[in-house]
Amino acid sequence: MNETVRRQSILIATQHEIAHAERELDAVLSIVTRRAQELSEADGAVVEMADGDEMVYRSASGSAAQQIGMRLSRHTSLSGRCVGESRVLSCEDSETDPRVNREACRKVGLRSMVVVPLQFLGQTIGVLKVYSSRPNAFGDAVLPLLEMMVSLIVAAMSAVSEAEARKALSISEARQQTLLRDVLASVTEGKLRLCSCADDLPEPLTPFGQPVTLAERMGLCELRNLAQEAARFAGHPESRQSDIATAASEAGMNAMVHGGGGVARVFTGANGIVRIRVEDHGSGIAMENLPKATLARGFSTKATLGHGLKMMLETSDRLYLLTGPSGTTVVIEQEENPPLPAWLADAFE
Template identity: 40%
Template sequence: MAISATPDRDVPGEKISNRITTAELAAAVEQLRFVTDAAPLLISYVDAGMCYRFVNSSYAAWFQRTADDTLGQHVSAVVGEAAFAVIRPHLESALRGERVSYEAAVPYSKGGHRFVRTELVPDKLPGGAVRGLVGVVLDITDRHNAEERERFLAALSDRTRLLTDPSAVVEETVHAVGSFLNLSRYMYADIDAGAGTVTVYSDFRRDGNVFSVAGVWPLAAWGDVVRDLAAGHTVVNRDYQTDPRTVSDWEAIYEETDIRANVTVPLHRNGEWVAIFSAQMCGEARDWSEEEVSLLESVAHRMWLTLENARLRRSEQTALTRQRRFLRDVLFSLTAGKLSLCDTAEDLPAPLTPMSEEIILSRPEIRSLRKQVESVAETIRLPEDRTQDLLTGVGEGAMNAVVHAGGGIGRVFADTERGVVQVWIRDTGGGISEEALPRALEKGASTAGTLGHGFWMILHTCDRVWLLTGAGGTTIVLEQDRTAPEPEWLRDVDLGT
């Protein structure tokens, strides 16, 4: 970057003085350097040939150079060919006269991969020609990495927070963290301090050269660091072969698992050491950064809460399953085997032969469904009294779908040989709460959002009823035989001879 001195003349051709003396010029340059060196930025001036004409001290130091060593050098010789390939298009745009702003990950030859925000301002002559550019670079690697870590943690939480299987939480966590930090191995293990064991259920392994350590291990295999872990301290080991806590046990213990470096975070419940998350490097040391250790601690504590919640949800789910099974058995018993409460669609009966098209249920169309049922009943010679009972049950079921779910679908099936009429009624309402099911058996019961009034009548007019209900809707299947089935209680009576 050039600074020129222009003589002042009071009349054309007559030189009076040099307004900027050599000393003043040197002072101006020194002042410019002082200002740019004080800025927390990398500042440079590059000419049209992409050679440096000025760099501040921060810029030179970043590449382990002095300013004098850098001046006159081509950009590629200073930043490295890989980095130059990234920034070259931006330099070319600026040298065409465009002001350029960009953020990019740049693989510098010195200083490694850095994430930078760069401003390139073209230096234009009065005629518009570009003679160079000013580059201002801000290293935002730390901020970028912090944001990336937060995004990673948020994404991991989103993927695991609703899981009810604890093993799925562990599996998702160890694979996500192991890949994100490029670990050799990452694992979760339960601790039984009383038995002196470490139980590894699942571990991430970077490649086939890293073997699994899943299984039960003696706590003694962790050597002297066990005391720190039991006390609740994260153990950071950058090299087991040189760390004073492990050097004496290296060949006897750690070589067995090929661990060379690790970060192990202990987890405690009610003051008792119960688990660990451990990040490991196999066959190579690793200089763990503070940010990496902090991330591993955050993951361990967040995922521990997620794991505990998954265990709680699993326990609640198991209790609900037992409760629903009990309710199903009670309802089946109370209705003399007529009512089957279904957990899934697979529990519903197989549809018989279709005897009609589906009917979209509304108040007027309930009559159409009843007419179809009446016609099919006549076809299979269902007695009049049993036909009327079935029509009553179908009418009540269809009306419940219309009133409480806004509508539904009805269809008639039959087995003409066995003399069975089967009617399916489906809706997409909010389902029936388990708390309301016992009340639905009461005569005249009516609760919005449930089967309500008429369910008692359905059970007293149809031979068999299947009920599948949940947040996605309700399905009722009604069956009526040509001949009334023998009562459940009578089947269990030994009449003798």
């Protein structure tokens, strides 16, 4: 195998290994140091990271494998100089190069080396170094190969940073949703239950009638009548029959106008409970619009479930809301008799 083919095979193998490293930075660094040593036929390879006035061995292979964690002064090492100058530096013979610590090189058996800067987000944060016990061990052909290996490290660091940023954003959004859920539950006296997943929605009870298709203002009257019949069947007084019918109508209207249509189902259960579940596949309602939609009659977000949310809260005992980019599910619940306000219920506990 000639040298060009050998190096191409190593590069291909490196990219394959990194692709299966699952964005684990330490695994990528280990792969790069090992393959960089192989590419350059060096005795050892090291990824050093700048840490204040020191350079830290973050990953190492070959004769340097046992030196991970070792610290060197930035001011007396070629690696430190490389970080400061942000350019490739090489030492052909440590015995005659005044830039290196001759005694330190002798201790590790180093005679020649190449250090390539590792730049991330506009700053030089470390180096990739290969070294040999032989003087003049590295020719010019090695430099572009090492720079390519450094680019693989940078790509891995970018992927890790992006993944960490997404994770942090997800955590932040989850915290915001938890806070919003608690605030909305408080200002609605426990009526509005903001759900984060389908498991948070109440389980269906016994179906009452058939599912109602909501499309182009069709099905709205049928849903209203079915909700009222279910409330009458459950023993609700006339005023509450009218309330649950109004809430169902508002939920159905929103599904049609803002969600492009949907499906409504009515259920009844023990103790006179009536539940109405309305689902659509609209674009959902943005979290930041929920407070206004909850507190302002007639507020519309021009997305799923804007107009009428306040009316639904006023005419039902509880409202479960699950909303997102793939659609919205509303579950309206009413008992035979109005439950005690949350503040009064707490007083009796």
